[in-house]
Amino acid sequence: MSTLSANTKRHRVTVVGSGNWGSTIAKVVAENVLEFPNLFESEVQMWVHEEQVTIPKSSPSYDPASELCTKEQPLSALINTVHENVKYLPGIKLPDNLVANPNIADSVKGSTILIFNLPHQFIKKACDGLEGHIVPFARGISCIKGVEVSQKGVRLLSDMIGERLGIYCGALSGANIASEIAQGKWSETTVAYDPPAVDSRHPTPRHSPTTSSTNLGMTPANGEKIKLQALPSDYPPLSHENMKHLFHRPYFHVRIVSDVAGVSLGGALKNIVAIAAGYVDGLGWGDNAKAAVMRVGILEEVKFGQMFFSTVKASTFTSESCGVADVITSCMGGRNFRCAKMATERGVSIAEVEKNELNGQVLQGTTTAKEVNDFLSSQGKEKEFPLFTAVYNILQGKNKPEDIPSLIEVKD
Amino acid sequence: MSTLSANTKRHRVTVVGSGNWGSTIAKVVAENVLEFPNLFESEVQMWVHEEQVTIPKSSPSYDPASELCTKEQPLSALINTVHENVKYLPGIKLPDNLVANPNIADSVKGSTILIFNLPHQFIKKACDGLEGHIVPFARGISCIKGVEVSQKGVRLLSDMIGERLGIYCGALSGANIASEIAQGKWSETTVAYDPPAVDSRHPTPRHSPTTSSTNLGMTPANGEKIKLQALPSDYPPLSHENMKHLFHRPYFHVRIVSDVAGVSLGGALKNIVAIAAGYVDGLGWGDNAKAAVMRVGILEEVKFGQMFFSTVKASTFTSESCGVADVITSCMGGRNFRCAKMATERGVSIAEVEKNELNGQVLQGTTTAKEVNDFLSSQGKEKEFPLFTAVYNILQGKNKPEDIPSLIEVKD
Numbered sequence: 001m002s003t004l005s006a007n008t009k010r011h012r013v014t015v016v017g018s019g020n021w022g023s024t025i026a027k028v029v030a031e032n033v034l035e036f037p038n039l040f041e042s043e044v045q046m047w048v049h050e051e052q053v054t055i056p057k058s059s060p061s062y063d064p065a066s067e068l069c070t071k072e073q074p075l076s077a078l079i080n081t082v083h084e085n086v087k088y089l090p091g092i093k094l095p096d097n098l099v100a101n102p103n104i105a106d107s108v109k110g111s112t113i114l115i116f117n118l119p120h121q122f123i124k125k126a127c128d129g130l131e132g133h134i135v136p137f138a139r140g141i142s143c144i145k146g147v148e149v150s151q152k153g154v155r156l157l158s159d160m161i162g163e164r165l166g167i168y169c170g171a172l173s174g175a176n177i178a179s180e181i182a183q184g185k186w187s188e189t190t191v192a193y194d195p196p197a198v199d200s201r202h203p204t205p206r207h208s209p210t211t212s213s214t215n216l217g218m219t220p221a222n223g224e225k226i227k228l229q230a231l232p233s234d235y236p237p238l239s240h241e242n243m244k245h246l247f248h249r250p251y252f253h254v255r256i257v258s259d260v261a262g263v264s265l266g267g268a269l270k271n272i273v274a275i276a277a278g279y280v281d282g283l284g285w286g287d288n289a290k291a292a293v294m295r296v297g298i299l300e301e302v303k304f305g306q307m308f309f310s311t312v313k314a315s316t317f318t319s320e321s322c323g324v325a326d327v328i329t330s331c332m333g334g335r336n337f338r339c340a341k342m343a344t345e346r347g348v349s350i351a352e353v354e355k356n357e358l359n360g361q362v363l364q365g366t367t368t369a370k371e372v373n374d375f376l377s378s379q380g381k382e383k384e385f386p387l388f389t390a391v392y393n394i395l396q397g398k399n400k401p402e403d404i405p406s407l408i409e410v411k412d
Numbered sequence: 413m414s415t416l417s418a419n420t421k422r423h424r425v426t427v428v429g430s431g432n433w434g435s436t437i438a439k440v441v442a443e444n445v446l447e448f449p450n451l452f453e454s455e456v457q458m459w460v461h462e463e464q465v466t467i468p469k470s471s472p473s474y475d476p477a478s479e480l481c482t483k484e485q486p487l488s489a490l491i492n493t494v495h496e497n498v499k500y501l502p503g504i505k506l507p508d509n510l511v512a513n514p515n516i517a518d519s520v521k522g523s524t525i526l527i528f529n530l531p532h533q534f535i536k537k538a539c540d541g542l543e544g545h546i547v548p549f550a551r552g553i554s555c556i557k558g559v560e561v562s563q564k565g566v567r568l569l570s571d572m573i574g575e576r577l578g579i580y581c582g583a584l585s586g587a588n589i590a591s592e593i594a595q596g597k598w599s600e601t602t603v604a605y606d607p608p609a610v611d612s613r614h615p616t617p618r619h620s621p622t623t624s625s626t627n628l629g630m631t632p633a634n635g636e637k638i639k640l641q642a643l644p645s646d647y648p649p650l651s652h653e654n655m656k657h658l659f660h661r662p663y664f665h666v667r668i669v670s671d672v673a674g675v676s677l678g679g680a681l682k683n684i685v686a687i688a689a690g691y692v693d694g695l696g697w698g699d700n701a702k703a704a705v706m707r708v709g710i711l712e713e714v715k716f717g718q719m720f721f722s723t724v725k726a727s728t729f730t731s732e733s734c735g736v737a738d739v740i741t742s743c744m745g746g747r748n749f750r751c752a753k754m755a756t757e758r759g760v761s762i763a764e765v766e767k768n769e770l771n772g773q774v775l776q777g778t779t780t781a782k783e784v785n786d787f788l789s790s791q792g793k794e795k796e797f798p799l800f801t802a803v804y805n806i807l808q809g810k811n812k813p814e815d816i817p818s819l820i821e822v823k824d
Binding site: 175176177185186195241244251285286288290291292295296298299315318320321325326332333354405406408410411412 | 740
């Protein structure tokens with residue numbers, strides 16, 4: 001543990017979001033702050049998008065004799081009473097020092113660390129509610145998978161949040177299925193945190209001192225665009241070591257890197273790879289072929305990252321949980337994989353599987369494949385990403401899954 | 413295709429070995445030599461360890477009216493008649509230009525390319541039979557997985573072969589299940605080929621000009637130890653490009669690298685990783701945990717390679733079929749994985765599974781885990797390889813599978 005007796009203040013942590021993944025991360029950090037009282041305040045706030053719920057009979061908190069169980073209650077009040085998110089993370093005991101708060105502005109009062117963990121489509125509204133209420137020198141970590149890709153460029157969600165709120169925002173991503181982590185089943189993750197040095201006291205980031213930015217100039221690094229406020233010297237530094245203390249658990253191993261763009265891209269691009277793996281598995285081609293698709297996919301992720309972001313490191317994809325491990329997990333049993341496999345086995349399109357099996361819900365991977373293809377073709381780079389392009393063309397009906405080997409073959 | 417009109421000679425190819433994997437590789441190269449008549453002679457020899465066989469009724473070559481099917485025949489003669497290895501690769505049509513030969517000395521007569529593909533324990537005897545009969549400037553490729561590890565050092569099988577025969581020997585390894593490749597199901601492999609430049613005409617290897625050697629001085633590079641003979645200038649050069657032409661098929665994608673040690677180590681060390689993956693899967697910890705074990709395992713492979721071999725590149729493990737893809741395949745369904753999983757589910761030792769399910773046959777992974785541990789502990793390096801060491805200690809009964817996360821945890 002660090003010796004930080006010189007720091008009189010402690011970091012206060014808020015998790016913005018309380019779904020399945022949000023509640024899981026909130027559990028993790030609420031456990032950790034108690035282990036590092038020199039670094040963190042013992043109370044962790046969790047913003048809850050309020051709704052009325054009843055405790056289901058299957059919940060360990062259900063007690064037919066209790067009035068709590070017979071009528072609808074606000075979710076936040078229930079969490080604070082029974083210490084279980086009965087709706088989104090049922091069956092998991094949450095730490096007593098985790099406080100649910102339905103008032104977003106109040107939930108971040110005095111917090112120097114903001115962990116964003118809510119569905120993509122709610123980011124904007126959450127930022128609206130936060131604006132003007134956050135500590136100006138707060139630092140963020142986005143646990144939201146995905147990036148925004150358009151013909152104009154690639155935009156990291158962490159950058160969107162950071163720019164909107166005028167703070168630095170890193171990212172967390174890995175081979176992480178929330179419910180397994182909540183149950184304490186072991187897994188790993190990657191945290192990317194690399195704020196520019198805004199004061200001399202701030203610890204130097206381990207790798208590059210600049211944050212991520214596309215080469216296209218659409219998404220300048222938030223550290224360049226916004227004027228970051230230095231962390232006052234009476235707070236413990238937010239070094240890689242201290243960031244690790246916030247997230248690392250015996251059942252949730254954390255590696256900290258500086259490559260925010262790489263970590264964010266891994267969480268998005270793996271969905272395209274998972275569709276490709278589902279295609280070849282659906283053809284019954286065996287584990288060799290599935291492993292080959294994963295390998296090729298990881299290398300296309302590296303190429304994509306390094307082509308469009310100056311700071312991306314190959315090792316983020318080849319050696320970290322957010323890269324290789326997330327590809328593997330997604331290609332073993334993720335939703336994109338399973339739907340692509342089912343479509344191939346049945347000889348139908350993925351669109352048909354989305355319609356019939358997912359009630360029309362669109363897979364992350366099909367959206368990302370299209371967005372990435374739009375972007376790559378706008379850059380004239382489609383041919384340099386034969387696997388990503390193959391997935392797009394199969395989705396479009398221009399190719400078939402059995403064409404994948406010839407589409408990605410490098411003859412010379 | 414290369415323009416090689418200046419070369420008057422063509423390479424003659426022999427596959428030394430005709431088991432399941434040997435016959436599969438022989439099929440691949442026999443198909444390829446016909447596509448590159450400027451580079452290779454059209455006939456490929458395959459040495460067959462002779463035995464008497466009958467054609468099984470399940471074979472497509474079985475014809476009750478034929479005399480061939482009613483009595484025992486020499487395997488080599490049968491292969492040359494029915495173009496099927498009815499015993500070791502039944503059901504697969506072998507090319508007509510592949511000639512089985514029971515005489516090992518005769519099979520390599522005039523051959524400039526020798527592909528070694530036979531069980532580990534037969535290497536010595538095969539080399540005995542070859543000595544004095546091979547073309548002095550021949551080049552070898554070993555498709556035999558594994559390395560020899562003892563307390564004294566790590567010895568590559570390709571080096572053993574090369575030193576014994578006085579030739580350069582590269583290696584082929586990847587996520588390759590022979591029967592799938594034989595059926596034309598798509599997969600990838602890695603060929604490592606990096607002979608030292610013995611004459612000015614020989615194309616410069618793409619990467620390091622030295623071959624592999626352990627830092628321990630036990631296994632000097634065969635290029636240093638033996639006096640390699642230059643390939644005469646009337647043969648097409650054995651460049652990476654031409655080596656690729658020999659192995660690459662539409663269903664068998666090849667990447668050529670220079671890192672013979674890395675390619676060889678990948679094929680051996682992945683068996684330890686597969687045991688670890690079987691342990692955590694047997695505990696029911698889910699895909700996150702399994703992917704985490706694979707990620708950690710790949711990084712220990714890199715560390716092991718770079719610590720003991722000066723020429724090993726990290727990318728051989730993180731980016732090539734012989735590394736990441738072979739780990740993935742082995743951890744999805746290989747024998748080591750399945751036995752470790754079964755042992756954990758039943759709460760017994762792997763030794764018990766070996767005894768009861770494999771008739772006492774010992775898994776590659778348990779042997780390798782022990783050999784690698786003996787070597788690492790002789791070097792005082794056990795702690796730097798926590799996953800390899802954990803597998804060994806679990807095999808020894810000193811730890812349990814559920815200890816893996818804490819044994820490999822990096823807290824700082």
